[in-house]
Amino acid sequence: MGRAPCCDKNGLKKGPWTPEEDLKLINYIQNHGPGNWRSLPKTAGLQRCGKSCRLRWTNYLRPDIKRGRFSLEEEDTIIQLHSIMGNKWSSIAARLPGRTDNEIKNYWNTHIRKRLLRMGIDPVTHAPRLDLLDMSSILRSVLNPSLNMQGFLGGAQVLMNQGLLNLAATLSLIENQNLASHNYVQNQVAQPLDITQLQSVAMENFSCSNSPSGDENLVLQQNQVDLLGNYNHVLVHSLKNEEQKKGYDSAMPTPESSSNQLNSSSNYLRSGTEEEKNDFCNSDLFEFDIPEGLDIADIFCTVPQC
DNA sequence: AAAAGGTGCAACCGCGGATTT
DNA sequence: CAAATCCGCGGTTGCACCTTT
Known part of the structure; x- marks a missing residue:
């Protein structure tokens, strides 16, 4: 019954x-x-x-729905929350008063996601698209030429540790909480982020990390976290730079961007296409400043099979 | 000016956990 | 406890509108 x-x-x-x-x-x-x-x-x-x-x-x-284009603060929040929550649109919407999960999902798929792709950033993992990138050669050209990258790499397979990237993004979000809360207050929609929840998500990401274990590696991982904690700052900063260059208008992509967008929403899972590679090559992903004191050794984990 | 193709978004679909009987 | 349904979610589609050729 x-x-x-x-x-x-x-x-x-x-x-x-x-x-x-x-x-x-x-x-x-x-x-x-x-x-x-x-x-x-x-x-x-x-x-x-x-x-x-x-x-x-x-x-x-619903009367409390906020219509109109997303603000920069809202966009930042969506990117940061997505980096730790993934496609949990309802959870993200809960942090953006007046916005619905459907609206955020649509905005992500039609604007943010494409922009990230254009910048060479994987919208799923929020990490640079290493499959499209000869990282060592780019870093060698950006950093001190005397740095012997080949020696450092030692021929090992070098991969960004995704778990740590996620954790870094999470910690960065926690760090940004004051700023985010400030923005909410300014918008009169104050709803502080739940740090405890975020920390638990961070620890979950950390435990899922496929890094080597042991005290030494923990130290290394902590260094990676310290460094990569800036990852989302860089991402958001880079996005803002792009918006400023174009004259910000989230709802109205430029002809340039339109011509580079993916064909269909049903192609979301497509990756590594020629189109995306072209997008990436035309991007200005690496125009942001390299922080002072950056130790490139901390970016990578060298494990036999990440 | 017209056709073709692209874009954005409202709405639908199907699934899985929660709830009720 | 099991069955049936509710409810909410993420994924997907359809179509009006816009842009390009």
Whole structure:
């Protein structure tokens, strides 16, 4: 014995909502409040599935929804939260009052994700796209030419440790909390980030790291964390630079960017295509400043098989 | 000016955990 | 406890609008 079916799907309307339907839904919820989506359509006189009503309300009709383009602060927050939460759009939306998970998801897929790709940053891992990059040669050209990278690398397979990158991003987020909170306050939507939660996520990432174990490696990892803690600063800084160069307009990509965008949202998982390589080659990813005192040895982990 | 192709976003789909009977 | 459904989530699609050719 279970509940009655949510709705009889036969004869229910689908597709775009009309203003009349919106009005019915708004009026009903204003009088009765949201919830009980199963019975809502019938009571409200709507030929819609309850699921469709809930979606329409939560994503579009809710009075507290903030419309319009995303601010730089919101964009920063999305990038930082995505770096530790991944595609947990509802969790990210919970940190961005007035924004819905659907809106953030769309904005990520249509704007931020493509921009990251253009900059040679993997939007899934938030790490530089090493598959598109001869890192050692670039670093050699950027850093002191006397540095013997070949000797340092020792012929070993050199890979960024992804777990540490994630952890670094997390710690960076924690570090940025004051700034982020400040921004929220400025926007009158203060909702401080939960540091405890973030720290637990950080530790989870840390424990998932495929780094070598042992005290020495822990020291090395801590150094990596210290260094890579700046990773998200660099990422966000670089994004802002790009926006400033183009004249910021999140909602209106430039023709240049449009011509480099991916063809379809169904191609999200595509990686390493010629198109992306071209995007990367045209990017200015490495125009940011290398911090003083940077010890390049801390960037890498040299393990037989990361 | 028209056709073709690209973009952005609202809405739908399907899944899995939670809840109810 | 099991079955049936609710609810919310992330992924995907459809289509109107825009841009390019």
